[in-house]
């Protein structure tokens with residue numbers, strides 16, 4: 001298959017590409033604008049593989065997309081490009097509306113234009129796989145045992161989740177109105193290697209290593225379901241190759257954790273792995289600092305992933321304990337990656353790659 005992936009230089013997209021290049025025979029075209037969150041260095045291990053191709057492009061640029069579709073002739077699109085950080089969506093939402101809604105619209109239109117030119121057989125095999133979030137469902141009560149299923153009504157809380165909900169609606173409309181063979185997946189919080197250090201888990205690890213405060217919103221009682229990113233990459237591959245057009249799947253890790261417990265678990269791992277601290281503390285837990293809660297902060301997310309297990313035989317392989325240990329070790333062993341991103345050295349690194 002030729003698979004066109006948008007947002008392949010991001011956290012999840014790069015995990016999907018590493019998986020596809022290492023574990024399958026498919027050809028990949030990575031279409032990414034390289035915003036602050038896009039990082040080609042996450043793909044260094046596969047960048048020289050002849051089945052991997054990269055084009056720097058904005059998904060809002062429909063004409064460029066049409067050109068890429070015509071040249072690459074994809075059998076499937078996996079759409080991961082997005083603005084993805086809730087805090088940024090609260091302070092500055094315009095980019096979220098532009099990329100997540102308008103960009104998805106342009107990508108749908110470019111896909112439809114290309115799909116219309118295919119033979120009937122190729123049309124029926126084509127898939128537009130939209131990667132979305134469980135945040136479109138809003139939140140659940142802390143004490144509730146209820147879980148998000150594929151038929152839970154949408155009730156997004158933040159500009160981020162509202163923009164993702166909008167894009168999900170567009171994708172479904174392109175299926176119903178134009179017959180474009182789409183699939184949507186809604187996933188819980190991902191964690192793992194190559195995660196941009198603004199998100200809770202990498203931020204906590206990196207702040208702790210520097211003896212900085214570990215900020216926790218509100219009382220830290222908010223619950224998230226955590227999925228190891230490589231489990232997500234495997235799930236997405238199963239879905240794009242096996243799911244019927246028009247289907248929706250929830251993907252989750254069965255790993256509900258309070259934010260405060262996640263931060264404490266990271267501290268315990270660091271106490272074990274990096275016991276020698278130079279900042280006058282006996283445990284990294286002493287760095288935990290509660291800060292005013294995020295506006296509109298969702299209380300609890302919890303995914304029912306029964307359908308993907310039943311239909312496609314996918315279950316996560318990593319437990320939260322094993323995945324978190326791997327993640328902490330990865331950040332401890334890849335501080336150059338982190339430093340380059342944090343110091344802006346990354347831009348110089350990219351330029352050098354392009355020159356060579």
Ligand SMILES: NC(=O)c1ccc[n+]([C@@H]2O[C@H](COP(=O)([O-])OP(=O)(O)OC[C@H]3O[C@@H](n4cnc5c(N)ncnc54)[C@H](O)[C@@H]3O)[C@@H](O)[C@H]2O)c1
Pocket residue numbers: 006007008009010011012013031032033034035036037038039057058059060079080081082083084085099103131132133134164186187188189190191196
């Ligand atoms: N991270 C999570 O926990 C999580 C959970 C569920 C769903 N998702 C969804 O998965 C997808 C990927 O998330 P992520 O965490 O890897 O995001 P990310 O922020 O790490 O990466 C996003 C990528 O999209 C690219 N991009 C942004 N705007 C673009 C544009 N206009 N044109 C082309 N490329 C553009 C960026 O350069 C970056 O490489 C998103 O759609 C997100 O909503 C993420």
